[in-house]
Amino acid sequence: MNGDPTLERIARGNALALCAAGPWTARFAPMLERMVADAERLSGTRPNIFIDVSQVSKLDTFGAWLIERLRRSLTTGGVETQIAGLSDNYSSLVDEVRRVKAEPIAQTDRVTITGMLEQIGRAVAGIGGTLIGLIDMLGAVLAATAHILIRPRRFRLTSTIHHLEQVCWRAVPIVVLITFLIGCIISQQGIFHFRKFGADIFVVDMLGVLVLREIGVLLVAIMVAGRSGSAYTAELGSMKMREEIDALRTMGFDPIEVLILPRMLALVLALPILAFLGAMAALYGGGLVAWLYGGVEPEAFLLRLRDAISIDHFVVGLIKAPVMAAVIGIVACVEGLAVQGSAESLGQHTTSSVVKGIFFVIVMDGVFAIFFASIGM
Amino acid sequence: MATEISDAIIRVRDITVQFGKTRVLDGLNLDVKRGEILGFVGPSGAGKSVLTRTIIGLVPKLSGRIEVFGVDLDAASASERRGVERRWGILFQQGALFSSLTVRQNIQFPVREYLNVSQRLLDEIMVAKLGMVGLRPEVADRYPSELSGGMIKRVALARALALDPELVFLDEPTSGLDPIGAGDFDELVRTLQRTLGLTVFMVTHDLDSLYTACDRIAVLGNGKIIAAGSIADMQASQHPWLREYFHGKRARAVMG
Numbered sequence: 086m087n088g089d090p091t092l093e094r095i096a097r098g099n100a101l102a103l104c105a106a107g108p109w110t111a112r113f114a115p116m117l118e119r120m121v122a123d124a125e126r127l128s129g130t131r132p133n134i135f136i137d138v139s140q141v142s143k144l145d146t147f148g149a150w151l152i153e154r155l156r157r158s159l160t161t162g163g164v165e166t167q168i169a170g171l172s173d174n175y176s177s178l179v180d181e182v183r184r185v186k187a188e189p190i191a192q193t194d195r196v197t198i199t200g201m202l203e204q205i206g207r208a209v210a211g212i213g214g215t216l217i218g219l220i221d222m223l224g225a226v227l228a229a230t231a232h233i234l235i236r237p238r239r240f241r242l243t244s245t246i247h248h249l250e251q252v253c254w255r256a257v258p259i260v261v262l263i264t265f266l267i268g269c270i271i272s273q274q275g276i277f278h279f280r281k282f283g284a285d286i287f288v289v290d291m292l293g294v295l296v297l298r299e300i301g302v303l304l305v306a307i308m309v310a311g312r313s314g315s316a317y318t319a320e321l322g323s324m325k326m327r328e329e330i331d332a333l334r335t336m337g338f339d340p341i342e343v344l345i346l347p348r349m350l351a352l353v354l355a356l357p358i359l360a361f362l363g364a365m366a367a368l369y370g371g372g373l374v375a376w377l378y379g380g381v382e383p384e385a386f387l388l389r390l391r392d393a394i395s396i397d398h399f400v401v402g403l404i405k406a407p408v409m410a411a412v413i414g415i416v417a418c419v420e421g422l423a424v425q426g427s428a429e430s431l432g433q434h435t436t437s438s439v440v441k442g443i444f445f446v447i448v449m450d451g452v453f454a455i456f457f458a459s460i461g462m
Numbered sequence: 463m464a465t466e467i468s469d470a471i472i473r474v475r476d477i478t479v480q481f482g483k484t485r486v487l488d489g490l491n492l493d494v495k496r497g498e499i500l501g502f503v504g505p506s507g508a509g510k511s512v513l514t515r516t517i518i519g520l521v522p523k524l525s526g527r528i529e530v531f532g533v534d535l536d537a538a539s540a541s542e543r544r545g546v547e548r549r550w551g552i553l554f555q556q557g558a559l560f561s562s563l564t565v566r567q568n569i570q571f572p573v574r575e576y577l578n579v580s581q582r583l584l585d586e587i588m589v590a591k592l593g594m595v596g597l598r599p600e601v602a603d604r605y606p607s608e609l610s611g612g613m614i615k616r617v618a619l620a621r622a623l624a625l626d627p628e629l630v631f632l633d634e635p636t637s638g639l640d641p642i643g644a645g646d647f648d649e650l651v652r653t654l655q656r657t658l659g660l661t662v663f664m665v666t667h668d669l670d671s672l673y674t675a676c677d678r679i680a681v682l683g684n685g686k687i688i689a690a691g692s693i694a695d696m697q698a699s700q701h702p703w704l705r706e707y708f709h710g711k712r713a714r715a716v717m718g
Contacts, residue, residue: 145626177657426607429562
């Protein structure tokens, strides 16, 4: 082929000349590598080999290195090897390449059974670390709160309001929509199954208890963990990556007080409000479906609701909300501050912020269920 | 600047770039000759980085024509454009190393994507490139977050050089380096230009770089090239900004 690089073998008496010609550049690297690998097998066949590069039209690092690699492997094979015909333009490049140390660096990542076991062990041990981290952050946040209570002027009202807008006000449409739909679905399923026993009206009991006590707050908490917990982790994480948090610290500000406390407070205020709105939307949706699908008149629905639901159910739901908010906030902030330098690490910590946030919300819900059952609420 | 240079590797004609109502570049013309190191200076905010980013296609232009390697970048097909992109390397101001890849993977990334070569050759070329930018092979398995500022610049340069480009864009390569490190970097750019026959387009603020590394200097002001020529031409210029820049306190210190 015209325009392709070549490496011809020409015998000159006892010696062999390898004549390189054409462009020895990156574009042709795969082809060059194959030619050089072929030529390397010549080692040991001749006492003397010349590599003639006078016909090379263009040379770059790839070509220069492959010629150097050929020279080295022939020399190690016991052949006198010389490079001839090197033009002045390229001599400095070849000199540069000659200084390269050839020993390949060991790649360290190999999968072994012991390695996998070690990983599992480390992951399990890491659970303890996670819990300690969370308690640590809880303590730091409480300490910062105490500071603020002593010196209320240091409280960052603007920042808190800003975050309140982000996590509460802007979350209202999606929270209301989803809880409304869930209310509709619970009501429809309830009526569908209860009708078999002629117990249509009990759907109101089920809807009321479920929505006010469990689903309302749990669902909203999960949504908030996905929506705001992830945002907190990503914000704090990218600030950490760009040393903004270190900058704050060196200026004499406590990052917990400046960044984390306003976010935590916003979340703790937002979740009860969202849980309340969510519960109302779900009851409304459930009532609507009960009326349109189950034929339960709104008056009958409200009357039944008043009989079936005590204020306790509602209070239980709302007591849980700020605690869950605190858990979500602490997990998100711990993960955010744990971000290392890379974009990948930011992604990992944001993911684990949401996953852990939802996990702890559900665990908390279980703990609360036991607690309220014991005190008879 | 209107005179045509026959062997221009970059040819910029009547470029206008506007952000909202602010006109950053206003009918700018510039030629970069094959094999030279062009230093590109101008006051902060004059649009030096904007011009660089316009040439490499990251900023859209209002009007004008840009030719690189004789290819009109607006008229080029996707494959022609890829061909041009393979022949240039870019060093971004902050390095722009991929943070989730190691140094080794960063340097090998463009090679692996464009050329179908063995892992062995990839590794060897990576070591060669690291050597060229003055780094030891031991840093190969570190992540960018574990490198110092100067090392990041060097690795980024090694990545820019990975495919043996004919043209490299350096956006403030010595900013954030100590004077000795910056001097080394200038020396490095000179050496690489000599060994690899590179053409270098260097945006800089560093007077030392202009004196030691650059063959020619172009000055940006009011959205146009207000002067271009050798360092002696710059010193002789009567333009107020140039006088301040080349005869100010810092310039006198550099000239000794």
